[in-house]
Amino acid sequence: MQRSSHGHAGPGDRSDDKKKYTKFRKDNRCRFCREKAAGVDYKDIVTLIKMSTNQGKLYSRKRSGNCAKHQRATSDAVKRARYMALLPYAGQ
Incomplete structure (x- = not known):
């Protein structure tokens, strides 16, 4: 019986997938440290507007x-x- 073409063929066949996902890795360093x-x-x-939501709350460290x-x-x-x-207390 023929195996379907989708899915992995075996454990040695994952190198192509790693290459596919490592291309678009985001730089996780702080914006201010990079600059x-x-x-x-x-x-x-x-810059401060980019760090806050539409409601006026600050993004968390993980998000920003x-x-x-x-x-x-x-x-x-x-603050x-x-x-x-210069900034509103509440959002728009």
């Missing part, structure tokens, strides 16, 4: 990709920008 930025600026509204140091700095920068009325 070697001095810090997160509360006046940089474009920030390291712990820059996530805390982002949180402080968003300062809200206080200075």
Whole structure:
């Protein structure tokens, strides 16, 4: 009986699948560490908007990709920008 063409032929046949998935690997390093930025600026509204949802909440570290140091700095920068009325407290 002939085997179907879909599926793996055996354990040695998985090298092609690994090559297929490793092409599009996302760089998991922090955005600010990659750019070697001095810090997160509360006046940089474009960056801060990317770090928050439409409702005005901040994305988590896992979702935004920030390291712990820059996530805390982002949180402080968003709070300062809200206080200075550069960002809304609530979303749109």
